[in-house]
Amino acid sequence: xxxxxxxxxxxxxxxxxxxxxxxxxxxxxxxxxxxxxxxxxxxxxxxxxxxxxxxxxxxxxxxxxxxxxxxxxxxxxxxxxxxxxxxxxxxxxxxxxxxxxxxxxxxxxxxxxxxxxxxxxxxxxxxxxxxxxxxxxxxxxxxxxxxxxxxxxxxxxxxxxxxxxxxxxxxxxxxxxxxxxxxxxxxxxxxxxxxxxxxxxxxxxxxxxxxxxxxxxxxxxxxxxxxxxxxxxxxxxxxxxxxxxxxxxxxxxxxxxxxxxxxxxxxxxxxxxxxxxxxxxxxxxxxxxxxxxxxxxxxxxxxxxxxxxxxxxxxxxxxxxxxxxxxxxxxxxxxxxxxxxxxxxxxxxxx
Amino acid sequence: xxxxxxxxxxxxxxxxxxxxxxxxxxxxxxxxxxxxxxxxxxxxxxxxxxxxxxxxxxxxxxxxxxxxx
Numbered sequence: 001x002x003x004x005x006x007x008x009x010x011x012x013x014x015x016x017x018x019x020x021x022x023x024x025x026x027x028x029x030x031x032x033x034x035x036x037x038x039x040x041x042x043x044x045x046x047x048x049x050x051x052x053x054x055x056x057x058x059x060x061x062x063x064x065x066x067x068x069x070x071x072x073x074x075x076x077x078x079x080x081x082x083x084x085x086x087x088x089x090x091x092x093x094x095x096x097x098x099x100x101x102x103x104x105x106x107x108x109x110x111x112x113x114x115x116x117x118x119x120x121x122x123x124x125x126x127x128x129x130x131x132x133x134x135x136x137x138x139x140x141x142x143x144x145x146x147x148x149x150x151x152x153x154x155x156x157x158x159x160x161x162x163x164x165x166x167x168x169x170x171x172x173x174x175x176x177x178x179x180x181x182x183x184x185x186x187x188x189x190x191x192x193x194x195x196x197x198x199x200x201x202x203x204x205x206x207x208x209x210x211x212x213x214x215x216x217x218x219x220x221x222x223x224x225x226x227x228x229x230x231x232x233x234x235x236x237x238x239x240x241x242x243x244x245x246x247x248x249x250x251x252x253x254x255x256x257x258x259x260x261x262x263x264x265x266x267x268x269x270x271x272x273x274x275x276x277x278x279x280x281x282x283x284x285x286x287x288x289x290x291x292x293x294x295x296x297x298x299x300x301x302x303x304x305x306x307x308x309x310x311x312x313x314x315x316x317x318x319x320x321x322x323x324x325x326x327x328x329x330x331x332x333x334x335x336x337x338x339x340x341x342x343x344x345x346x347x348x349x350x351x
Numbered sequence: 352x353x354x355x356x357x358x359x360x361x362x363x364x365x366x367x368x369x370x371x372x373x374x375x376x377x378x379x380x381x382x383x384x385x386x387x388x389x390x391x392x393x394x395x396x397x398x399x400x401x402x403x404x405x406x407x408x409x410x411x412x413x414x415x416x417x418x419x420x
Contacts, residue, residue, distance in 0.1 A: 040419075044419070175394075276405065279405070279408070279409055279412065280401075280405035280408065282412075283405070283408030283409065283411060283412045284404070284405070284408055286412075287408055287411055328397060328401055329401075332398065332401045332402075332405075335398065
């Protein structure tokens with residue numbers, strides 16, 4: 001306890017000195033009049049979804065900045081009509097696009113209608129994240145169809161890609177599904193667990209690639225993790241057996257007068273588990289992207305190339321750590337899903 | 352709100368640091384006592400560390416939301 005207190009005081013002391021440093025830094029910044037590099041804006045732009053795949057900006061001879069980006073299709077559903085065009089028609093947010101009776105413009109990365117009943121149309125666009133997701137689906141189908149075909153051919157030892165994937169599949173079955181759900185029922189939930197494991201793993205790894213096909217912050221997108229956690233929530237509760245519901249509405253061994261407290265708490269528990277699951281994945285991946293981008297931003301904040309070796313060194317370290325995190329988060333998500341499902345379907349021994 | 356959010360993130364890091372430090376220390380102790388159980392201890396350690404980290408990241412998310420508003 002003493003050591004804990006000691007470390008807390010030390011850390012607080014460090015924190016206070018750092019705050020002082022920060023304060024003096026901001027004072028210094030206000031004096032400079034040149035164009036400031038806004039790290040927060042750059043980072044937020046990179047971790048949020050977009051209608052185009054931004055690659056780089058270059059400044060031409062006249063000092064005008066030109067963004068270079070790969071356009072992606074925009075699919076909008078407005079007032080019963082489907083409007084499809086490429087995002088390049090927005091000219092990086094400078095132009096308004098007229099399609100049929102509707103006019104659209106980019107409002108901070110979101111498509112909005114210039115005039116009309118609904119300001120934000122229903123957006124089915126293939127955005128950066130959707131593109132990344134479709135790519136990972138395509139890669140996963142390719143990998144597993146290849147692996148599946150190699151098993152159909154012969155009954156010998158796995159070869160090629162199969163010999164790489166088989167340990168991973170066996171790992172999910174023997175170390176995640178069977179210990180948590182039980183030998184009897186594990187096979188029923190294995191397809192979901194395997195899908196979610198490889199899907200998250202593939203998307204995490206694609207997000208770590210810093211250039212075109214990758215770099216989308218898909219698993220760090222809250223909508224994506226909400227969807228995955230919602231599927232786990234549905235599977236858990238739809239497969240919950242009598243014991244599972246009994247433990248929620250009439251916890252055994254608890255006196256009846258505690259029920260007004262126990263039932264709301266248990267009901268909150270049903271929702272808290274998937275919420276913790278979705279925030280963990282979202283926050284881990286987003287934090288990873290932010291850290292890497294912040295370290296790169298250091299070069300531009302200090303405006304010197306001298307800091308680059310430090311920056312690149314740290315980024316390399318963080319990237320290696322993120323490789324671990326990418327696998328770890330896929331594992332944790334699958335493990336906790338299996339745990340929740342296991343708790344819902346567990347056969348309790350009655351004495 | 353920026354500096355306040357930074358302090359919040361920093362406090363969260365203290366908590367996570369203590370948590371992960373304790374997990375790591377105990378795992379080291381466990382491995383030193385029973386080297387043959389290394390792989391099992393490591394797996395349990397990583398899971399526990401990830402859970403602690405998850406809680407710390409909740410705080411980071413809250414700080415981010417405060418800072419970006």
